[in-house]
Amino acid sequence: MSSPWWREAVTYQIYPRSFADADGDGTGDLAGITSRLDYLAALGGDAIWLSPFYPSPQIDYGYDVVDARGVDPLFGTLEDAEELLTRAHGLGLKVIIDLIPNHTSSSHPWFVDALAAGPGSPERDRYLFQDGRGPDGEEPPTNWRSVFGQVAWTRVEDGQWYLHMFDKEEPDLNWRNPEVAEEFRSVLRWWLDRGVDGFRVDVAHGLVKALRDQHVPAGESPNSDPAVMYDLGVDDDPMWDHPDVHEVYRDWHDLIASYPGERMLVAEAWTQGPADLRGYLRTDEFEQAFNFQWLQSPWSAVAFRDAIVTTLDALRPSRAWPTWVLSNHDAVRHRTRYGDGAQALARARAATLAMLALPGAAYLYQGEELGLPHVQLPPEQQQDPWAEGGNGRDGCRVPLPWSGDAPPFGFGPGDGQPWLPQPVQWTDLTVAAQTGRPGSTLEFYRSALTARRRLARGEDEEVRLLDAPEDVIAFHRGRLTVVLNCGAEPTPLPRGEVVICSGEPVSSELPPDTAVWLLSDG
Template sequence: MRANDSFQAGERSPAPTGGPWWAGAVVYQVYPRSFADSDGDGIGDLAGVIGRLDYLADLGVDAIWLTPFYPSPLNDGGYDVSDYTGVDPRLGTLADFDALVRGAADRDIRVIVDLVPNHCSSEHPLFAKALAAPPGSAERALFLFRDGRGPGGDQPPNNWPSRFGGQAWTRVPDGQWYLHLFDSSQPDWNWRDPRVAPMFEEILRFWLDRGIGGFRVDVAHGLFKDPDLADVADATLTNRPSAYYHREETHAVYRSWRRLLDSYPAAGFPGPRTAIGEVWADSADTLRPYLEPGGLPQVFNFELVRARWSARALRAAIDATNAFADGSRAPWVLGNHDVDRPASRWGSAAARAAALLLLALPGSAYIYQGEELGLPEVTDIPDSARQDPTFRRTGGKVAGRDGSRVPLPWDRDGASYGFSRTDAASSPAPPWLPQPAGWGERSVAAQDGDPDSFLTLYRRALRIRREHPALGIGPASGSAMRWRQAPDDALHFGRDPGFAFLANLGTAPLRLPEFREVLLASGPLLPGEAGLPGGSLPSDTAVWLAV
């Protein structure tokens, strides 16, 4: 049984209307250093992204999210920012950024940039001034410097842990300590200082004035800390409200940002501006305040990322999100640059089925680069090549996130499988992270035109999603989704008008319900038994049906 091939990749059509563009957008996350290298230095760059915009348009995405491209020592993949209004020279120039925004707009693709307000680089000029200034100075007040505890102040000011391992404090030569919830190269801003909020509002305006569609807000649940910097009862890493996460004061910042975003014209391209918070939380109750009227337009929901590959777990994950928001306010995501890839977490067949689940759910969806190729987590990176600070700070006990950041394969062969482009007379430098042997077998070139490839599946799914009135945000008057009766090891829901999703997560084939047409399946379907209509769904397979 074949899926309907009437929707051809590469033919874009208008996205559904009825809400702001971001409510139903498919956003493609670009990790610039690993996407495409235009000059052969082994590091992806903005010109490389520009050179692949047609690929993204053919894929069918509505926007791209660029992870940090700012000047940075790259101690944490660019999330240690030393200049919030520039472009790292290794990745290009502001002129390149402007050209990227224009080129994307020519293809009806918006650009979302990453904002890192919780911390900066230890090489940021303001932190350098703080280090040079005495304790108690105005320069140090921009950060969280404190005297230590114990004899001689040689113990950290409190027991807070670093997300990357070890303690969240580093001592400086004059004896004081500074707070960093992440790496020691990433000092936290003191959001209680009245100079910090206006500084970030100026940063927002700088990028909004260059025509972007919005921001992804890194560690959006951080920012404010307990003013007393008191010990926590449990120093185990957690996403629950604490002395350093989910402070009530944080929401006032996002209300002010929302007013700023809404001050830009909604008419014309890029349309209403958005900000999507990276908010890791322990419950829906913790997430709700971020989405209150006048707050952030969106927050990620990571329920699918954290779920096991079982019908019970996935349904619970979906219900947990729908209990406090829909996918337009809490977009769906399977992976990103911080977690293991879906093809390795769940298996290749399951990752294909999960892609159809992701794109069938109501609202917005994010795709991390390489998911459309079915790339696995790279686990055999040599210790000497690993760059994630988690690996260093845990003494190698935690491998870190490098395995999901390996540069993409574009060609079947070549020195870097097409990741780096050079003229015929020169060879590119090795990629900044080593690519595994056989990476070209998973490349764009190897999958392009293959009717059974991951890439073809994503292209078809995105094309159907744009065309089908039930998908994306769906009709304003329609039901977002409703569960249908199914075995315990299956997921089955409908969306109006005339769409049904079915996934078999069990071990035995699952007979298809009545349908008018198979729109798309994540794998081959089994034919119906003699004298019976329809067919069956194999294990770890999903299907889109017209009903």
């Protein structure tokens, strides 16, 4: 019996507004994605994951949803979405879409009705409205801070407060209300009926809350570090990872299992560690959950080794295979996390090659196959609501360069800069410039994904770590031996046929900042 497609899939994340622009308005769209699906099929992945494209005021780049069954005119039409699905499936690509169940936009009809209906109404019960504390209710109901670093409650004209764990324009839903649960069952059915293969569930750990103060050590503030996407350093997290969320996902699992084919759910669940993540991977809940430990690791063999051991040990008691990811739309691109210039790019390629040899699924973020760095945008060009006091997430969302020697680098038919400006230095990083060029990062990714499909797929799930210097990580997986040199000196290679190297060809020694796959005779 063959394994389900998602177990060892390579999924390519598409950030729609920054992938490809078909209509020339400077913003990517669904028709633009469809026009580039041949490129993605040739890259060698198995699936694409689309970040939100639903109708939205775009306060938080579409995560503030007004209608989860539609397409924002910024990105096209429902017909464009259906054409994308048809074309992707024709090329053998599965399609995963984002689902945002934690909150809606404040412009959602439900929230508009809730404001109009007043305290105690059924309309308000769809959200988390509470009376304030203090003599006149002037203090928020709890001491929580939002992920964006603000007070997590906003007061409305009649004196009540509503919860928003993100922007104030994104009110949190009340998942103890059966009407909310039924609405999302309907949304799931809507997209499953149109052929979607899976859903990435945003903030999967946050749907149900215990509405009480967060207990923090003396002298510290709740959710004290807004520079961290989810501050899980505090032991007490009444807003995250409530046990009752699992009832929601068991219900969804049954719904999805009623559809033909292998449909799946992948959780964006930030937990205290892989062992807690396993709670989302029961046989009747999620098929996958993002494992962010590899992404959060510095350039360090010790850290990578720990990520592998901790993840595999934590998931071994369950039926779940792991996922691995190095970059996404919320994180500094891994090329930039690893340093500057050519060395950083060499490290990024090496980390990718090592990751692709591990058992389970791999998620790639658009542009990493081009070796794109994180872009430092000046304050006046930043649009992310999380950018106050820093660079936010815009730097990893700059539109892709496809061709040409100046912006917009073939991103669309227009002549000017796209919605976020591209660096003029990206001439050598375009798809056209790297296609067919020996040694380019794009051709390296194509070769690595081909090698994975040929040699790593279907191999033993077991990873056996080998003795190696402290700055080197080496492991066996089936017939493969993988070596990653994070040190400053070359390291001897074990015997075996070199299959692929992240840098220049090697024989007996592996240079610093390089990874290699070797094929054993056994």
